[in-house]
Amino acid sequence: MPRHPDIRQLLIDAALALFAERTYEGTQMPAVAARAGVGVGSIYRHFASKEALGNAAFQDAKRDLRARLIAATAEPAVSTRAQFTQFWSGFTGFASSRPEAFAFLEHQQHDTFLDEDSRALAAELDQMAADFIEHGQRAGAIRDGEPRLLVALALGALAGLLRAIRPATVTDIPPVERDRAEEAIWSLLSASPLSAKDS
Amino acid sequence: MPRHPDIRQLLIDAALALFAERTYEGTQMPAVAARAGVGVGSIYRHFASKEALGNAAFQDAKRDLRARLIAATAEPAVSTRAQFTQFWSGFTGFASSRPEAFAFLEHQQHDTFLDEDSRALAAELDQMAADFIEHGQRAGAIRDGEPRLLVALALGALAGLLRAIRPATVTDIPPVERDRAEEAIWSLLSASPLSAKDS
Amino acid sequence: MPRHPDIRQLLIDAALALFAERTYEGTQMPAVAARAGVGVGSIYRHFASKEALGNAAFQDAKRDLRARLIAATAEPAVSTRAQFTQFWSGFTGFASSRPEAFAFLEHQQHDTFLDEDSRALAAELDQMAADFIEHGQRAGAIRDGEPRLLVALALGALAGLLRAIRPATVTDIPPVERDRAEEAIWSLLSASPLSAKDS
Amino acid sequence: MPRHPDIRQLLIDAALALFAERTYEGTQMPAVAARAGVGVGSIYRHFASKEALGNAAFQDAKRDLRARLIAATAEPAVSTRAQFTQFWSGFTGFASSRPEAFAFLEHQQHDTFLDEDSRALAAELDQMAADFIEHGQRAGAIRDGEPRLLVALALGALAGLLRAIRPATVTDIPPVERDRAEEAIWSLLSASPLSAKDS
DNA sequence: TATGAATGAGGATTCATTCAT
């Protein structure tokens, strides 16, 4: 049993922060160890390799995000618009409590090192988002179009926003701007304003 | 006298493609040379270092994009909406003719290697986009909000879209989906229809 | 904790030997590592670069020589001739205990890689020798002439001798030849016997 | 036939100068070409390789020195001392007309690249000097001792002198210092002053 | 169990040499 209760999580957090800042490839194991405040050798008691650490970090972040989205959308929402706000708060909550984790996830199309499990997890989250879109489309609240493309547009916009304000986090944005951003992304998704009554 | 007409551009294109695919840090010089079809040593007759190549590639891409945006917006547009279509076609034209270049640019917040010139060029393009937003806001056509954040949202959405369809390009998307995407991003930006005066 | 007590010194000695044999430029880092019996990577835990290793080796050798000269000349000598013998034994003692170090030092006019500290140390030793000459000249025991040129002549002669017998060392020369060499170099320096007052 | 009457010699001179300044290993072929004012490719029309150029340069220098020594000692000398002056003027004449060549020769114990011919030529010159010493010893004018060691002492002294004054040449030394140096080196060689009458 | 010194394969860069012009 590790001396420190959770060296593993310490390492994942350190890795996430560095990967977000300098890329997976641009991050050295000694740097991860230093940031976590442990010796290099200790990393290898917890992860078999850099690749294993990378995947563990990715999955840790994705699972956390998934948990938040599930929690945020647990309560039944009266409208698609309200449901969107649930998603929005799930995403922004995650992005503000673990900004590096969010930043890291937003960059993983460069996923040379991602393994099967990581990819499966990523697909699962994409599916959750696509489901929301499809549901909204059926309700006439979300504009027509390939759900995955709409998801990509919306998440891309959110990622763009967070990248632009870095190193600040969503919570640092003045509330009025934050609400405007939510509204803007909602407009990106919502069906023509005239039919937006339901939303 | 160079044996090949333009090894420099060949190298920049190879670098752009690989950087977009596997990150600047994750790309090895021999891989760049191989993709360009030249010997490793030849890279160094054209660029002083990997860093120099990275910056040259970044600037080449940014300049190309700038040229396209300038060309696309040259003709006076009757409305902000029409002006948006000009920008949209500038961006999508660039993204479809040089998809790797666009993908690469969309990833440079990890810009550990960017030099002064590269940053200045990036700032110039950001300014062009922000100017468009401000102008549209004064015309009452674009929603309120910090222009740079709106730019980030819109470009982020576009980047998300392109990332999602990769390795296909915008031109590969069925026209109906492409128009929906344009419309969606426009909605992201446009002032609420009720307050819209010219759009 | 270092596994080997003094890798740093091991590396300096290996470097000195190889630099003396094949020039600084002609020596590869893997060769230094091999001769020291360590891995290449280990060099870089002790020295930042080849240049740093070169300077460390140079300074190590110069400091050792300085210490020996100081020790050899510590005891007050009754005559300039006796003082010369002190210097001689300092130089030959150093040359025979660390022949490669001596050989290396004798080659550093090709000092493309020497830094400020190395040059300062070299100047200090030159000054010690020049002081001895001037003192001897004032005593009428050493011939007239620019002290630094006389130093150059005498040290050059010693270097020539050691180079000629390599890879043997001074201690390997039959005592009679060694005494003759000492006498010869003394003659190089001493005032003409007729004008010699104390020698 | 080369366009320029003697590109070969131009290259040898350039090589000699650079080798003396930065070591054989530390000198790049393009640098030699640049200094000679020709293209890199042209070197290879005259010399098969860097090694061939190195040996050609070495031999060119040694042959020149040999010619000067033969010329200088052609006229029969009345005494060993007078003969020494002939040698001295041969050496210093060479050293002042081709300082880089002399400097280069003085460094070739680092002769990793010297071939059979170069070594033979070097041995021949050593022999000439040793012959002079032995002859002088038989005449009672030169001190006892292994001739090769005495040669090494005397040439080493001369080399030390020239190294010390670099980049100036012997001709730049004030005549009085030059005569003192000659006298000093002669003292290094000459038999005990009392018997120096013959010299 | 935790460490960090040691390692060597792998990456960036240089440079002797070739060869199309």
Add this chain to the structure above:
DNA sequence: AATGAATGAATCCTCATTCAT
């Protein structure tokens, strides 16, 4: 014949990984 752009083997250096302590 002369050139210098192109090449890739060889060099310096880095960094993921191991292992003695």
